[in-house]
Amino acid sequence: MPVIEIAGLRKRYGKIEALRGVDFSVEKGAIYGLVGPNGAGKSTLIKALVGSLCPNAGTIRVFNLDPIHDRWSLRKRIGYMPQSAALYEDLSARENIAFFGRAHHTLQLNKKLDEILDFTELRDRANDPVHTFSGGMKKRVSLACALIHDPEMLLLDEPTAAVDPHLKARSWDFFREMAGRGMTLFISTHLMDEALLCDSVAILRRGQMIAVDTPQHILQRGKTRVVVQQGTQKQTTQIASTPEALANHLHQYGLSPDVQAVALQQDSLESIILSLVNKQEEKL
Amino acid sequence: MTHTIIVAQKVVHQLRRDKRFLALSIVAPLIIIFFLKLFFDTMADGFPVERYVVPIAGFLVYFFAFLLCAMVLVQERSQGTLERMFVSGFHKRSIISGYVIGYLGLATLQAAVALGEALLLFHLDYSAQTILSLFLPIWLLAIDSVMLGILVSTFARSEAQVFPFIPLFILPSIFLSGLLIDNDRLPVWADWLGHIFPVYYAFDIIKGIVLRGEMFVDHWSNIAILVGYALVLLFLASATLKDVE
Numbered sequence: 001m002p003v004i005e006i007a008g009l010r011k012r013y014g015k016i017e018a019l020r021g022v023d024f025s026v027e028k029g030a031i032y033g034l035v036g037p038n039g040a041g042k043s044t045l046i047k048a049l050v051g052s053l054c055p056n057a058g059t060i061r062v063f064n065l066d067p068i069h070d071r072w073s074l075r076k077r078i079g080y081m082p083q084s085a086a087l088y089e090d091l092s093a094r095e096n097i098a099f100f101g102r103a104h105h106t107l108q109l110n111k112k113l114d115e116i117l118d119f120t121e122l123r124d125r126a127n128d129p130v131h132t133f134s135g136g137m138k139k140r141v142s143l144a145c146a147l148i149h150d151p152e153m154l155l156l157d158e159p160t161a162a163v164d165p166h167l168k169a170r171s172w173d174f175f176r177e178m179a180g181r182g183m184t185l186f187i188s189t190h191l192m193d194e195a196l197l198c199d200s201v202a203i204l205r206r207g208q209m210i211a212v213d214t215p216q217h218i219l220q221r222g223k224t225r226v227v228v229q230q231g232t233q234k235q236t237t238q239i240a241s242t243p244e245a246l247a248n249h250l251h252q253y254g255l256s257p258d259v260q261a262v263a264l265q266q267d268s269l270e271s272i273i274l275s276l277v278n279k280q281e282e283k284l
Numbered sequence: 285m286t287h288t289i290i291v292a293q294k295v296v297h298q299l300r301r302d303k304r305f306l307a308l309s310i311v312a313p314l315i316i317i318f319f320l321k322l323f324f325d326t327m328a329d330g331f332p333v334e335r336y337v338v339p340i341a342g343f344l345v346y347f348f349a350f351l352l353c354a355m356v357l358v359q360e361r362s363q364g365t366l367e368r369m370f371v372s373g374f375h376k377r378s379i380i381s382g383y384v385i386g387y388l389g390l391a392t393l394q395a396a397v398a399l400g401e402a403l404l405l406f407h408l409d410y411s412a413q414t415i416l417s418l419f420l421p422i423w424l425l426a427i428d429s430v431m432l433g434i435l436v437s438t439f440a441r442s443e444a445q446v447f448p449f450i451p452l453f454i455l456p457s458i459f460l461s462g463l464l465i466d467n468d469r470l471p472v473w474a475d476w477l478g479h480i481f482p483v484y485y486a487f488d489i490i491k492g493i494v495l496r497g498e499m500f501v502d503h504w505s506n507i508a509i510l511v512g513y514a515l516v517l518l519f520l521a522s523a524t525l526k527d528v529e
Binding site (some may be wrong): 050051052053054068072075076078080082083084085086087088090091095099100102103104105129145279 | 286287290294297298301302363364365367368369370371372373374528529
């Protein structure tokens, strides 16, 4: 049974219609990416899911509960990380996390705090006030606040926006680890490369879902241009974006007929920079 | 109730951590009372200083308690922590009550320090019973002010939006309170308008104690109005604070 079910969801702010009839569902235990440019309605959708805003039309069920009417039952089961840090800057990381932990009546809070501080690699700075933290560290404190009560589902609004490549990679390691523990993650992002890291992706534009699929299937909707240069002759051919299509195309240039699929896995600029940073850190 | 205590503890914790904010909250009224002393020292002999000093000290507490409480709650909204509190299971009643309890400590401290300085600087030689009688209306006024700050914060989306409420709610209250001129000399509508501000009733108690030697308990109707005012503001703040957009 889906953990999120949305049908015909609409939300209007004055003259602006932020959500224009959104339908989709999310299965348990997956990393679900909500991808779209700024202003697409991603934050509005997440706020509707956590019960922070009341839609104008449509239905939302989260764990088969209504986020507005069943909010008190639902809030124990979800963790929410807003787009802004949403932390008390004068309090320490530990005090911030403990405040939200106490709100959920978290059992064995001190033990849980130590675990979560280790998990988010904040133990060394746990007692420092949050205003002394970098943007990336604040994101981790914010994530810890959302995780302290062991929710079944995490709703993260642009958790890696304005975060450096190293921390972004670590964050996705966190997310994958949490999904491995059976948690459902609903993550919004405007970074298209992050969509590839999700199990399923919904693309939102101007308040409407324009595609819902696995990242692989979405990639296959694209075309690959193969440019072959022989002597002074350059020929460009457009083929489907599948390893099989590339192998088929290369057969005419003498690729052995036994080869059924060819895939190029080129490092992105971000992963190259990340690898350089990691090598430098190893040296230090 | 547990959530109320959690919010109150958080507010007290924040105040203790932000020593600059705490110090300014206490020191700012003291500085103004000091300048008040310089001003009153220029007055001719026989000027009834005692008629003005304690009410003005009370008004300063009222002003600062309102401003600080409203600003901090608006900050909760603009930084996203208010939304996070709601999503974490805090009910709006718990948040408001937690803030009232947390800020009551600060307002009590402000009231005690401001009254203490006024008594010392102006050499007002009152009995302990009279001082307690003077403290209580200032303290009740501070509670009303915290409530008013919470109510106003529900209408403001940013810290800057709190400021227009000062000329709307705070400044007229002192002109219509009967302190600067007797309300009999005002148009009837202005006199009635003065009655909607809690400052009017707190000053009436203070004037009775200072000028006629009465005690706090002699003003039970004014006390009831100040307490009622706090309850009405608490109700209105609960009704206007939105937990869902």
